[in-house]
Amino acid sequence: MHRFKKIFVLLTVLLTSALALVGCAGVPSSGSVQTGLSNLKQTDEQVVFDPSGPLPGATQEEVLRGFLVAASSANHDYAVAREYLTPAFADVWEPRAIALIDEGTRPFQQISETSASVSISTIAQVDRNGILTVNPTQSQTSELNFEFERVGNEWRISRAPVGIVLDRSMFTTVWMQISLYYPDSTGTLFADQRWFVNDTLLMQRVLEQLLAGPSAMHQLAYSPAIPNSVALQSPPLIDDGRINVELSSAFAELSDTAIDTFAAQLNATLAPLGVLDHYTISTASNRSVREGWVATKQEEELSKFPYALRNNSFGELRGSLIEGQTALAEPLQKLKPLDAMVNIAGDRAAVLTTKGVHLVQGDSEALIDARKDLLNPSLDPWGYVWTAAPGSSSQIFVQNGEGAPTEFQVPAVELDGLQQIRVSADGNLLAMLVTRNSQTSVLVSGISRDAHGAPNGLDPAAHLVLTQTGNAVDIDWIDGSRFVVLSRVSEAAKVTVGGVGLLPTDRGVVPNGISVAAADSSRGLRVLDTDGTVLRPQGANGWTQAASEIALLAKRI
Numbered sequence: 001m002h003r004f005k006k007i008f009v010l011l012t013v014l015l016t017s018a019l020a021l022v023g024c025a026g027v028p029s030s031g032s033v034q035t036g037l038s039n040l041k042q043t044d045e046q047v048v049f050d051p052s053g054p055l056p057g058a059t060q061e062e063v064l065r066g067f068l069v070a071a072s073s074a075n076h077d078y079a080v081a082r083e084y085l086t087p088a089f090a091d092v093w094e095p096r097a098i099a100l101i102d103e104g105t106r107p108f109q110q111i112s113e114t115s116a117s118v119s120i121s122t123i124a125q126v127d128r129n130g131i132l133t134v135n136p137t138q139s140q141t142s143e144l145n146f147e148f149e150r151v152g153n154e155w156r157i158s159r160a161p162v163g164i165v166l167d168r169s170m171f172t173t174v175w176m177q178i179s180l181y182y183p184d185s186t187g188t189l190f191a192d193q194r195w196f197v198n199d200t201l202l203m204q205r206v207l208e209q210l211l212a213g214p215s216a217m218h219q220l221a222y223s224p225a226i227p228n229s230v231a232l233q234s235p236p237l238i239d240d241g242r243i244n245v246e247l248s249s250a251f252a253e254l255s256d257t258a259i260d261t262f263a264a265q266l267n268a269t270l271a272p273l274g275v276l277d278h279y280t281i282s283t284a285s286n287r288s289v290r291e292g293w294v295a296t297k298q299e300e301e302l303s304k305f306p307y308a309l310r311n312n313s314f315g316e317l318r319g320s321l322i323e324g325q326t327a328l329a330e331p332l333q334k335l336k337p338l339d340a341m342v343n344i345a346g347d348r349a350a351v352l353t354t355k356g357v358h359l360v361q362g363d364s365e366a367l368i369d370a371r372k373d374l375l376n377p378s379l380d381p382w383g384y385v386w387t388a389a390p391g392s393s394s395q396i397f398v399q400n401g402e403g404a405p406t407e408f409q410v411p412a413v414e415l416d417g418l419q420q421i422r423v424s425a426d427g428n429l430l431a432m433l434v435t436r437n438s439q440t441s442v443l444v445s446g447i448s449r450d451a452h453g454a455p456n457g458l459d460p461a462a463h464l465v466l467t468q469t470g471n472a473v474d475i476d477w478i479d480g481s482r483f484v485v486l487s488r489v490s491e492a493a494k495v496t497v498g499g500v501g502l503l504p505t506d507r508g509v510v511p512n513g514i515s516v517a518a519a520d521s522s523r524g525l526r527v528l529d530t531d532g533t534v535l536r537p538q539g540a541n542g543w544t545q546a547a548s549e550i551a552l553l554a555k556r557i
Contacts, residue, residue, distance in 0.1 A: 049072045049073045049170070049173075049174050050073055050075060050080075051066075051069055051070040051072065051073050051080050051081075052066075052070075052080070053066075053070070053080050053083040053084070054066055054083060054084050054154065054156075056154065057153075057154075058154070058155065059155070060110070060116055060148050060155050061108050061110075061116065063084055063148070063155050063156065063157065064108065064116060064118065064146055064157065065106075065108070066084060067081055067084035067085070067157055067160075068106070068118070068164075068165055070083070070084060071095060071164040071165070071166075072164070072166055072170050072174055073174070074095070074174075074197040074198075074199040074201075075199060078093075078095045078164075081095065081164075084156060084157055085156055085157045085158070085160070086149050086151055086156045086157065086158045087151070088158075089156075089157065089158050089159060089160070093160065093162075094162045094163070095162075095163060095164050096128050096163075096197075097127075097128055097162040097163045098125055098126065098127055098128065098162060098163035098164075099125065099126040099163060099164050099165075099166055099171070099175075099195075099197075100120065100122045100125050100163060100164070100165045100166070101122060101123055101124045101125065101126070101166055101167070101168055101171050101503070102120040102121050102122045102123065102165055102166070102167055102168075103121055103123055103139060103167060103168055104119075104120065104121040104139075106118045106119065106120055106165075107119045111145070114147055114148045114149065115145065115146065115147045115148065116145075116146055116148070117143045117144060117145045117146065118143075118144050118146075119141060119142070119143055119144075120141070120142060120144060120165055121139040121140065121141050122135055122139070122140050122141075122142065123135055123139055123140075123168065123503070124503060126175075126195050129194070129209055129212070129215070130178075130194035130195045130196050130205070130209055131194060131195075131215045131501060132193070132194075132195050132501045132502065132503070133464075134464060134465060134466060134467060134503075134504075135467070136464060136467065137467060144160075144161050144165070145159075145161070146159065146160050147159040147160075168503065172503070174197065174198055175195050175196065175197050175198065176195065176196050176197075176198050176202070177193060177194070177195055177502070178193075178194055178195075178196055178206055178269070178272075178273070179191040179192070179193055179194075179268075179269065179272060179481070180192045180193075180194055180206070180209055180210050180214070180265075180269055181210075181264075181265045181268035181269050182213065182214045182218065182222055182265060183222070183223050183224075183225050183261050183264075183265065184221045184222065184223055184426075184428055184449070185221070185223045185448065185449050185450060185451055186449060186451060186452070186453050187223075187451075188426070189264060189265060189268050190218065190221060190426045190428050190480055191426075191479075191480055191481050192214040192215055192218050192501070193481050193499065193500060193501035193502055194206075194209060194215075194501065195501075201235075203235075203236050203238065203243065204232070204235045204236060206269065207232050207236060207245060208232055210265060210266065210269055211226070211230060211231060211232060211247075215501065216461075216463070217429065217444055217445070217446050217459070217461075217463045217500065218428065218429075218446060219446060219459075220428075220446035220447060220448040220457055220458075220459050221428035221429075221446055221447060221448060221449070225257075225258045225261035225262050225265070226251065226254060226258055226261075226262050227250065227254075229248065229250045230247055230248055230250050230251045230254075231247065231248045232245070232246070232247060232248075233246040233247055233248050233283070233284060234246050238276070241275070241276055241277035241278065242276070242277065242278040242279070242280070243270070243276050243278070243279050243280070244279075244280045244282060245266065245279065245280065245281050245282070246282050246283065246284065247281060247282070247283055247289075248283065248284075249283045249284060249285045249286075251281070251283055251289060252283045252285060252286040252289050259281075259289060259290055260290070262281070263279075263281060263290045263292065266279055266281065267279065267292065267294055267295055268295075270294045271294055271295045271296070276294050277293060277294055278291070278292070278293055278294060279291060279292060279294055304344060304519045304524070304556055305317055305318055305519060305524075305556070306517035306518075306519065306526050306553055306554060306555065306556055307340070307342045307346070307553075307554035307556060308322055308534065308547065308550045308552065308553055308554065309332065309333075309337070309340075309550070309551045309552035309554070310322055310547075310549050310550055310551060311549070311551075312329070312333060313325055313329065314326070314328060314329035314332050314333070314554075315329070315346075316346070317526065317534065317546075317547060317550070317553070319546065319547070320546060320547040320548070321547075324346065326346045326347060327347065327362045327363045328342065328346065328347070328349050328360055328362075328363075330363060331360050331363055331364070331365045332349065332351060332360065335351055335353050335358060335360075335365065336353060336354075337351045337352060337353055337552055338352045338353060338354070338376075339351070339352040339376040339377070339515075339552070339554075340352070340552060340554040340555075341376075341377060341378060341379045341554060341555045341556070341557065342379070342554050342555070342556050342557075343379055343381075343383060343556070343557060344381075344556060344557060347361065347362055348360070348361050348379070348383055349379070349554070350377035350378065350379045350385040350387075351365070351377070352374060352376055352377055355367060355370060356368075356369050356370035356371065356374060357369040357374055357377045357385065357387045359385055359399075359400075359401045361401070366401060368385060368387075368397075368399055368401060368405070369385075369387045369389075369397050369399075369405070371387075371389040371392055371393055371397075372389060372391065372392045373389045373390065373391030373392050374387055374388070374389045375387070375388050375389070375390070375418070375419065375420055375421060376420055378421055378422045378423045379423070379557050380423040380427045380455070380557065381425070381426065381427040381453070381557060382400075382427060382449075382452075382453035382454070383400050384398050384399065384400045384453075384454070384455060385397075385398070385399055385400065385401075386398050386421060386423055386430070388410060388418065388421050390410065390415040390416065390418040391415075391416075394409060394410050394415060395407045395408065395409065395410070396408045396409075396410055396421065396430075396458070398455050406454075406455060406456070408455075408457075408458040409458070409460065410432075411430075411432065411443070411445040411458065411459065411460050411461060411462040412460060412461060412462045413432050413434050413443055413462050414434065414436060417434045417435050417436045418432055418433070418434055419433045419434060419435055419472040419473075420432070420433040420472070420474060420475050421433075422475050422476060422477060422483070422555075423447070423477075423557070424477045424479075424480050424481075424483075425477045425478070425479050425480050425557060426479070426480030427447065427449070427453070428446065428447055428480065429444050429445070429446060429447060429480070429500065430444065430445050430446075430447055430458065431443070431444050431465075431475060431477065431483055432444070432445070432462060433472045433474070433475040433485065434472060435471045435472040438469065438470065438471060439467060439468070439469060439470075440466075440467070440468050440469070440470050440471065440472040440485065440487040441464060441466065441467045441472075442464075442465050442466040442467075442475065442483065442485060442498060443462035443463060443464050443465065444462070444463050444465050444500055445458055445459040445460070445461060445462050445463070446458075446459040447459075463500075465498060465499065465500050465501075465502075466485065466496070466498040466504055468485075468487060468494070468496060468504065469487075469489065470487030470488055470489040470494055471487060471488045472485070472486075472487055472488075473485075473486035473487055473488050473493055473513070473514065473515075473516075474486040474514070474515045474516045475516070476516055476517055476518040476555050477518060477557075478497070478499075478518040478519075478524075478525075481499045481500050481501070481502065482497060482498070482499035482502065483497070483498055483499060483518070484496070484497050484498075484507075484516050484518050484525055485497075485498060485516075486510075486513055486514075486515070486516045486527065489509075491511060491512060492509040492510070492511055492512075492513075493509060493510045493511070493512065493513025493514070493527065493529075494506070494508075494509050495507040495508055495509065495510060495513070495516065495525070495527065495543075497525075506541065507525070507537065507541055508537075508540075508541030508542060508543060509543075510527045510529060510535055510543050511529065512529040512530040512531070513527045513528070513529050513535075514528055514529060514530055515527070515528045515553050516528075516553075517553050517554070517555045517556070518555070519556075523537055525537055526546065526553060527543065528550055528552075528553040531548075532548060532549050532550045532551065533545055533547070533548050533550070534546045534547040534548070534550050534553060
């Protein structure tokens with residue numbers, strides 16, 4: 001079994017990213033690196049940068065650049081970074097308030113004899129709760145101002161902005177992406193993606209945020225199991241793969257259902273870390289309220305294949321073959337679909353035709369939305385069809401074929417730029433794909449449901465989660481947090497994997513790509529081009545032919 005390492009193993013590496021940041025003589029350009037929690041899912045080895053303090057006689061620029069590098073390390077509450085500050089400012093500096101993620105060289109400018117600035121190009125920021133927010137533009141330039149004083153004969157920083165600055169490479173190396181799990185109204189747990197610096201306070205901060213509840217865009221789906229009066233009583237105790245979580249006495253007074261729900265949240269949050277085997281939830285008045293073994297997190301097998309239409313066959317596209325043809329095949333061929341989305345069971349589909357959106361169930365079909373200018377429809381996990389016609393209406397219709405549709409106002413996006421809507425795989429978020437001024441954006445709004453899964457609310461706020469150059473083409477969700485986007489730049493379709501609270505990843509380009517479908521992981525992506533060829537990923541950013549003569553690539557949920 002994997003065990004939590006209480007004593008870090010020392011490594012020696014060449015920190016090329018630190019060298020690039022330093023860029024001048026007299027500032028430390030290397031240091032030891034320590035492993036944090038081992039066997040973490042997102043990287044083979046999570047590392048903690050251990051930088052050096054200021055050198056004697058360093059200039060203001062050298063002190064400033066050295067400080068920026070040193071602030072990458074949270075060891076001992078950013079002790080090395082505080083060495084670059086005056087004693088008075090070191091006591092009040094707040095490194096955990098915000099983390100700015102930037103790309104670029106950080107040009108230095110001397111403003112006066114005792115002040116200077118650096119220019120940074122930020123792509124995202126992480127707040128003190130671990131919530132990552134992308135910038136409205138791909139890169140946003142800002143000036144950070146610093147003031148200096150002499151301490152003895154050495155320059156030290158006497159004033160600086162709150163928080164820290166990290167380049168993307170350093171950020172993804174020394175910070176951890178962790179999924180916190182919360183219950184929705186149907187009793188299902190959903191993931192809220194957060195980022196935490198990998199230091200000795202990691203598990204304490206994870207537990208504090210787990211108790212505090214999900215981020216703003218997930219609030220509508222959230223059905224709290226425990227009240228605000230329940231808090232972490234003391235830092236968690238971790239020993240030999242076991243963690244003890246001590247909560248305030250109010251926890252022991254909750255119902256068994258509420259206690260079991262929080263235990264499930266804790267288990268789901270700890271499992272992907274792969275370093276803890278057993279948990280105990282206790283209070284000061286009750287030695288052990290709940291305990292259990294942490295579930296083993298297995299790598300998910302690819303099980304959700306997209307559907308495809310070829311000649312008279314409609315079924316799962318497995319490699320180059322269409323298999324598992326269902327009763328949907330005959331009505332779909334008669335409808336001559338422009339787009340379709342199929343449920344996981346393969347017996348229900350939302351289909352767009354020249355007449356409108358149809359709901360196909362088994363071998364029967366019904367026209368459920370005949371508005372003009374309809375976008376491609378979206379199915380959700382409970383079988384509801386979501387349709388939008390931004391050219392003629394500001395209303396989203398949601399229906400399951402029984403009774404009148406539920407209507408929601410399109411959230412705060414510009415209707416004439418709306419290209420697609422898509423419900424997440426867990427059913428709790430609505431993604432809106434928008435084009436404006438040759439820029440592609442993805443905005444997300446939360447969905448609320450009743451205990452049976454019927455949608456009864458849509459957040460009017462739209463949260464920006466991705467922006468990039470190009471005109472929007474298509475979007476599909478990989479899971480409850482991640483999605484894949486096609487955007488057109490000239491004749492090429494750029495493939496980007498993004499997500500809620502995540503940094504986007506470029507997955508290359510597909511010439512003449514027109515639609516994309518996702519499976520259970522990014523390796524299951526499929527792109528259809530104008531020639532009817534379906535391509536699959538090959539290597540980091542390459543694409544190769546998977547199938548041909550495909551008339552329609554249908555998404556699946």
